Amino acid sequence: MSVDAIVKDGSVINQSGAASNSENKAVEKMNDYKEQFMSLLVAQMKYQDPLEPTSNTEYISQYAQFTQVEQMQNMADAMTLNRASEMVGKTVQIEDTNDDGVKFIKDTGKVDYVTYSAGDAYVHVNGNSYKVSxxxxxxxxxxxxxxxxxxxxxxxxxxxxxxxxxxxSSQADLESLLQAFNSLTTKPGILFEESELKLIDSYANRYAELLQTAYDEASREEAPDEEKGAISGVEME
Structure with missing residues (x-):
């Protein structure tokens, strides 16, 4: 059973995937801006008019802009690593895309530890390494x-x-089923379809009927002869 949601204190919150994709896109945009900025700066220096070269002040200003972009990149990397680090010890679901472009749940388990390599954070789940995205x-x-x-x-x-x-004869199986159902702390409507809940309810009612019938039969067998007659509606001579 797949579960496509963040859950906290029994509440389903659909935000983890969106936050992850947003962070990933932001990092990709900053990488693009950084490369574009460097390309423009190099081109400007290469093709500037030698009779009217760009002043040192302009270069310093442009370099300062480049430094700001780089700092933003570093901040984004740090945010990604922090987000990944907060997942250590938590149970996560890992999503992947098949050849047809359809997303599916590839793995589920606790994050054992986090690594950071080449600008990407990786979570390690069930012995496998996945990008935090x-x-x-x-x-x-x-x-x-x-x-x-x-x-x-x-x-x-x-x-x-x-x-x-x-x-x-199915008493043991029925008791196991009902005990497992009663042990749930999450609202049943989140975990089961309506048809499944109706079937569980039918099993519970039928089991109660079987127990009541067995109890009534045992009571009649243990009762004295006079009481047996009264129970069955037959007068004893």
Missing amino acids: QVSSVLDDKYYSDVETSDEIRNMMKKLPDVQSLTL
Whole structure:
């Protein structure tokens, strides 16, 4: 089950991917500006009129502008590294794009550590290295645990017979399913489709009916003969 959202304290916040893409585009733009600025400065020096050369003051001013661009680049790099460092120990989802241009979740796990190389920050997840721009979601640990539990519940339901065919022979499986469902801290509507919730409810109701029937039968067997007759509606002589 894929989850395409940031989750914090049980709330889904769709912002991680957008923030990552925004940062990445900003860095790319600054790289382009830096290269363009240097190209223009070199061209200006190369083709300036030797009879009216550019003054030192102008060069100093242009160099100052270049320095500002470089400082902005360094700040962007530092922001990217800080953002990546904050992910250490958190559960993230890694996004990739297939040959058809369709995005998909490539990996999910905790960030073990972060490295920085050639202007890019990398997160290391499950022994693999990914650019920080590939992080599509940061998951709250409780939410991520609930996502895994919801998948386990689906597998349990696949193994159970249909609701009307249920008997107490499936008691252990039913109890495991209901215990797992009751352990969830995230709102069920976030984790399950409406049809799945209705099916879980049907299993719970059917299980309660089976237990009540078994209890009633056991009560009749343990009751004295006079009480058995009263329970069954038959008068005992």
